[in-house]
Amino acid sequence: MVRAFVRDRHAERIRRVWLAAPDAPADLRLAALAGGRVTCTSLAQRRGWWMPEGIGHELHLHVHPGSASAHTPGARGVTHWTKPIVPAARSLVGTTADALLHIAQCLVLVGDRLVLQIDGYEFHSSSAQRSANIAHDAELRLRGYTVLRFSYAQVVHDWPTLERTVRRAVAAGLHLAA
Template sequence: MSLADWLDSEGGIRHVEQALGAGYTRYAIRTAVAQGAVRRLRRTWIATPAAPALLRTAASLGGRVACITAARLHGLWAIDDDRPHFAVAHGASRFDAGGARVHWNAGPIGPTRFELVESVVDALVHIAGCRPLDHALATWESALRSGRVDTEYLARLPLRHTAAHRVRDGASQLSDSGLESIAFARLRRIGLAIRQQVRLAGHSVDGLVGSRLVIQIDGYEFHRDAASRRRDIAHDRRLALMGFTVLRFDYEQVLFGWPAVEHEVRAAVAVGLHEIRDIRSSGERTPFRPAPRETA
């Protein structure tokens, strides 16, 4: 197998030492580079045109894909800031990062020389110091939900920065999605006590404020499943008949219309919709009487 074919079978890019370990000689590497089948990056990496652009850039920088960019490559829920993130060694020089965000330190695990994407744990630590608290919580909780990390390990992990401690202390496995993580982190930040995954009328609700205000968060994929939509609306009706108020918000509202969401929740609390209301305390209920029939 040619060196180029081997590289393509390995994802398009490898460290020179990995190629040597696979049985290719330095002469074979020089020949492939001279023929244009393989490109050398920063002397120690070789790649074919099939190599992902992010990995080629990481190799050219002498670093690795990091922070939210790495989190997304690992399959975690993260809100992108529309620029790639890379990590390089402290004091690294002689590179042009363009519009990328560069992190000048390693995470607690640290990379090996053959890694072009930092580990999940290192990405989480970078995210804690780089992104807003609610965004960082969403990605940390995504890692917990997916089993990529667990709370016991995170509790033992030495963290050097206050931001990482704050995110670790606030992360849980109760949110079903990153969108829930963001919404409830923001509501807790303004002082609302929210219980998550409380079972009501046979199903768990996303959040419960007090004893009667239910907050449901519909993710980005929500409207693609009509049957699920009907089930959720039916559950809302059952809750209404039981005396609950349900406020339901979607992806666009949480991420791009948050002030209105926060106002509606605060307004509901202000009029006591989060509390048990005893309709008998205000006097005897007026019985229902049908309207009189009109006569011709």
């Protein structure tokens, strides 16, 4: 039945486990081709989340480390090679937690001047990485930005406190240019 469906061009076989209808969205098609999931700013835009102006439209895909390939011919974008935070069923769309982590790794700018950073232990466990973070924060402060750094644990296990902190910063006007 599947072979007939593909043969009659009602669908295209993207990978062994994925079929795509002729009108399937391009981002989902590319995620299937890459063996990944739509994540980061691509997932945020797909879900209608607010994003600051100037965020690019290149496709962000989440691919599990050790995957054979995330090559997508003709596609440009960003590949996040990380282990999922939250196990997800077979899906072409990433989880909210993974998307937030990837967005943070890409640096989130709220308004004009509020920078949010999320530091996971995997990428921020060494002295050299910590020193780089401190230098980066200092440079941003010297340029007039407020930097709020959160841990992976805060994002996953204490979202209400994180959200309250960001809301307080916005209420204080820290996201606005002087």
